Amino acid sequence: xxxxxxxxxxxxxxxxxxxxxxxxxxxxxxxxxxxxxxxxxxxxxxxxxxxxxxxxxxxxxxxxxxxxxxxxxxxxxxxxxxxxxxxxxxxxxxxxxxxxxxxxxxxxxxxxxxxxxxxxxxxxxxxxxxxxxxxxxxxxxxxxxxxxxxxxxxxxxxxxxxxxxxxxxxxxxxxxxxxxxxxxxxxxxxxxxxxxxxxxxxxxxxxxxxxxxxxxxxxxxxxxxxxxxxxxxxxxxxxxxxxxxxxxxxxxxxxxxxxxxxxxxxxxxxxxxxxxxxxxxxxxxxxxxxxxxxxxxxxxxxxxxxxxxxxxxxxxxxxxxxxxxxxxxxxxxxxxxxxxxxxxxxxxxxxxxxxxxxxxxxxxxxxxxxxxxxxxxxxxxxxxxxxxxxxxxxxxxxxxxxxxxxxxxxxxxxxxxxxxxxxxxxxxxxxxxxxxxxxxxxxxxxxxxxxxxxxxxxxxxxxxxxxxxxxxxxxxxxxxxxxxx
Numbered sequence: 001x002x003x004x005x006x007x008x009x010x011x012x013x014x015x016x017x018x019x020x021x022x023x024x025x026x027x028x029x030x031x032x033x034x035x036x037x038x039x040x041x042x043x044x045x046x047x048x049x050x051x052x053x054x055x056x057x058x059x060x061x062x063x064x065x066x067x068x069x070x071x072x073x074x075x076x077x078x079x080x081x082x083x084x085x086x087x088x089x090x091x092x093x094x095x096x097x098x099x100x101x102x103x104x105x106x107x108x109x110x111x112x113x114x115x116x117x118x119x120x121x122x123x124x125x126x127x128x129x130x131x132x133x134x135x136x137x138x139x140x141x142x143x144x145x146x147x148x149x150x151x152x153x154x155x156x157x158x159x160x161x162x163x164x165x166x167x168x169x170x171x172x173x174x175x176x177x178x179x180x181x182x183x184x185x186x187x188x189x190x191x192x193x194x195x196x197x198x199x200x201x202x203x204x205x206x207x208x209x210x211x212x213x214x215x216x217x218x219x220x221x222x223x224x225x226x227x228x229x230x231x232x233x234x235x236x237x238x239x240x241x242x243x244x245x246x247x248x249x250x251x252x253x254x255x256x257x258x259x260x261x262x263x264x265x266x267x268x269x270x271x272x273x274x275x276x277x278x279x280x281x282x283x284x285x286x287x288x289x290x291x292x293x294x295x296x297x298x299x300x301x302x303x304x305x306x307x308x309x310x311x312x313x314x315x316x317x318x319x320x321x322x323x324x325x326x327x328x329x330x331x332x333x334x335x336x337x338x339x340x341x342x343x344x345x346x347x348x349x350x351x352x353x354x355x356x357x358x359x360x361x362x363x364x365x366x367x368x369x370x371x372x373x374x375x376x377x378x379x380x381x382x383x384x385x386x387x388x389x390x391x392x393x394x395x396x397x398x399x400x401x402x403x404x405x406x407x408x409x410x411x412x413x414x415x416x417x418x419x420x421x422x423x424x425x426x427x428x429x430x431x432x433x434x435x436x437x438x439x440x441x442x443x444x445x446x447x448x449x450x451x452x453x454x455x456x457x458x459x460x461x462x463x464x465x466x467x468x469x470x471x472x473x474x475x476x477x478x479x480x481x482x483x484x485x
Contacts, residue, residue: 035065039074046078073102112149152182181217204230220247254281272306288319310340314349321353344370352387378408394424
């Protein structure tokens, strides 16, 4: 959609336009709207996901302003949002004004969605070659268009132009830093924040944003270092306390994480999200009674973000399972399912509990119920496979990971999961095959994502992974001699 869409809350004139349109729809009054106004009205309703009214406004606009380019462009963008690409293409190529900036941007968007980057780049260069289009608004449109489709390398020069045009604009600094991170240029991203810190080393905001940057790229230790500086300036800075708690949680330092969540709770008391995370820390520390108290209290809290009740019930069930109270665990699993029967997660939790308690047939029944919700969803099969992998039932884990491969061959980490499962069965040939595919898909996945449970119980598997990594990097060790048994 167009980046110049008016902000409904801040634009009084546009708000009045929307109110008049609503009045007309209700049959109370008749108003005249020009094509640009109706295009904005359609875009507004599409932005709030009210597509029926958006299309209604478009049809009305075309009835009184036939073949209007602005309205047709908006209609095509709405169709793109709804993934109706063929209809959008039909409209885009029916518009006679090929020279129009918005038409070229629309066609470029369609080329990007079809992964035809060269053709998209040609149209984009045609747009910015016109002086009136070579400005910040157009650069933003182009950059967002690329990043929306995960073409970060193509977006990067545009974000650099945007930043250079307004080097003090903090939001542009953040978007450029984020793009650097996605393009594996982390040092450049961090340097942007460090430049701000050099100018004002006592700015909590600068340290906070540096911490958030490192957190976003999973550099949690560096993130914690930044928040440590922020808290040295203000020991009670709420955002830094909360993000420090999150950072320690990601590093599985649950005691320190709980300490900071509790400190945050003192500053912002009775926030559902905070109590929930305290419960998660207690659960991971195996202090199940405390966790149950936390999770039950979240059920009664309406202040602040809280997860769905089905998630809370599932966590309570896991706590009771940790206390070896299977009946109570199943009771709360059933409550989770009843609360959200259309979600597969509660079924998986119940199945996991049965599997931990060696009731494999009942576990499989739960997994089958989850699959019935969407028999072609690779996520469901992947999650079931992971449950079996966690419990060292490698043959069944393979069954479900191969299902994932069938429905979505490039599904995130599935090649790695297949490698681990074959490794667990001592099948070195297939381990090698899928591990190589995993590294080709994501070179950074190796070892970092090795399930700790497998590493603890199967040091030979960890050694094999290290050896295969050396093969991929060209060192050529003798894999067959790995201590893998």
